[in-house]
Amino acid sequence: xxxxxxxxxxxxxxxxxxxxxxxxxxxxxxxxxxxxxxxxxxxxxxxxxxxxxxxxxxxxxxxxxxxxxxxxxxxxxxxxxxxxxxxxxxxxxxxxxxxxxxxxxxxxxxxxxxxxxxxxxxxxxxxxxxxxxxxxxxxxxxxxxxxxxxxxxxxxxxxxxxxxxxxxxxxxxxxxxxxxxxxxxxxxxxxxxxxxxxxxxxxxxxxxxxxxxxxxxxxxxxxxxxxxxxxxxxxxxxxxxxxxxxxxxxxxxxxxxxxxxxxx
Ligand code: DGL
Numbered sequence: 001x002x003x004x005x006x007x008x009x010x011x012x013x014x015x016x017x018x019x020x021x022x023x024x025x026x027x028x029x030x031x032x033x034x035x036x037x038x039x040x041x042x043x044x045x046x047x048x049x050x051x052x053x054x055x056x057x058x059x060x061x062x063x064x065x066x067x068x069x070x071x072x073x074x075x076x077x078x079x080x081x082x083x084x085x086x087x088x089x090x091x092x093x094x095x096x097x098x099x100x101x102x103x104x105x106x107x108x109x110x111x112x113x114x115x116x117x118x119x120x121x122x123x124x125x126x127x128x129x130x131x132x133x134x135x136x137x138x139x140x141x142x143x144x145x146x147x148x149x150x151x152x153x154x155x156x157x158x159x160x161x162x163x164x165x166x167x168x169x170x171x172x173x174x175x176x177x178x179x180x181x182x183x184x185x186x187x188x189x190x191x192x193x194x195x196x197x198x199x200x201x202x203x204x205x206x207x208x209x210x211x212x213x214x215x216x217x218x219x220x221x222x223x224x225x226x227x228x229x230x231x232x233x234x235x236x237x238x239x240x241x242x243x244x245x246x247x248x249x250x251x252x253x254x255x256x257x258x259x260x261x262x263x264x
Contacts, residue, residue, distance in 0.1 A: 001027075001231075002028075002063040002064065002222075003028040003030040003062070003063060003064055003065070003234070004028070004064065004065065004066050004068065004217075005031075005032070005056075005060070005062070005064030005066070005067045005068070006029065006030070006031045006032070006070040007032040007033075007052075007055040007059065007069065007070060007071070007074070008032075008033060008070045008071040008183055009033075009034050009035070009037060009038040009039055009040040009074070009146070010033050010035045010039075010146070010184070011033060011149070011150060011184070011187070011247060011248070011251070012070070012071065012146065012149070012182060012183035012184030012185075013031065013068070013071055013183045014031065014033075014070075014248070014253045014254070015070075015184075015186040015187060016068060016094070016209055016210065017031050017070065017233070017253075017254060018206070018253060019206040019209070019210035020210045021231075021233065023211065023213070023214050024210075024213070024214060025230055025231060026228075026230065026231050027217075027223070028232045028234075029231060029234070029256075030059060030062060030064060030234050030236065031070075031233070031235045031236065032055050032059060032236050032237075032261065033235060033236070033237040033238070033239065033244060034055055034237075034238050034264070035150070035237050035238055035239025035240070035244065036239055038146065038147075038150055038239070039147055039150075040073040040077075040115070041115030041116060041117055041118075041143070042116075042143075045117070048073065048077035048078055049077055049078045049081045051074070052074045052078035052081070052082055053078070053081070053082065053085055054264055055264070056089070056091075057086075058236075058261065058264055060089055064089070065090075065222050066089065066091075066216055066217065066220070066222060067086075067089055067090070067091050067092070068092045068093075068209065068213060069082065069092070069093040069094060070094065070183055071094060071182075071183055072094045072095065072096060072114055072181050072182050073114075073115045073117045073118050073182070075094045075095060075118075075121075076117050076118045076120075076121030076122070076123050079091060079093040079123065090220060090222075092209060092213050092216060094183060094205055095123045095124060095127050095205070096114055096118065096124055096127070096179045096180075096181030097179055097203050097204075097205040097208060098110065098112065098124070098127045098128055098131055098132060098137060098179060099127060099130075100203060100208075101135075101177045101178075101201075101203050102131055102132050102137075104203075105135055105176055105177040105201075107175065107176040108135050108174075109135070109136045109138060109175045109176065109177075110132075110136070110137050110138070110175055110178070110179060111137075111138045111139075111167075111170030111171075111175035111177070111179065112124070112137060112138065112140065112179045112181045113140050113142050113170075113179065113181055113185055114140075114141065114142065114179075114181030114182050115141065115146070115182055116141040116143075118181050119139040119141055119181070124181070136173070138169070138170055138175060140166050140167075140169060140170055142166045142182070144158075144162055145159070145162050145163070145166070145184070145185070146182065146184045148162065149184045149185075149187050149188060150184075152250055154187060154188050154191060154251075159188065160191060163188065163195055164195060167192060167196055171196065171200070175200070176199065176200055178192070178196065178200055178201070178202050178203070179203045180192075180202060180203060180204045180205070181205075183206065185204075186204045186206060187251060189202060189204070232256065232257075233255065233256030233257075234256055234257050234258075234259065235256050235257070235258045235259070236258075236259050236260070236261045237258065237260065237261060238261045241258045241259060242258075244258050245258040
């Protein structure tokens, strides 16, 4: 059965896979963790476009009928380019969920935690232009955070210090709603919650993106699921498969087979 393909620089996009799995439990999912190139955040746009095209081509060669760019940074840098390069394949990308955040805020200030590439990209600029509705959007680039999460060091002193450093300016600016603009960040949601308290609303785009995937699957007639059969989950990594398998288990992410990718 042709799978739904997803890719990210590492484990972050598994937070999106988790939601897709919840809504489409019968679909086969093929997830490419490009850990050899992690983090994507500091890389120039041209390089990110080339990397994203290679990841997409790899998934398409393995029969992916739809691709979720489960990475805000790769979406910001390359989503339009991917759609042009692979016109036969539907792509679903990520953009920080500013629209629901702007609808939710009472203080009129929304914080966005993301990588610099995401914060500087056109996708976010367009979303702010269309949906911020006079709400002040405060961007915060989170250097080094993806690396800590990839290490599985969710509670380490370094991670907590970084989170404090990045969340404090948003709270100081009066944000009552904070957007998680990187698919890695939901993995440290409890740690962020501990810093911001119960009154700040934290928004993850993954559930909405999974709903969009369901919509595209239906619109394009891509669902071909034998009733009642659970789909498979396969993780492929350009990094170390054993390390990835251990991390998936430790972080209680959806289980699946883990295979190495040598030719990306
Ligand atoms: N999960 C990616 C994102 O959503 C992480 C980017 C990175 O590797 O720096 O932006």
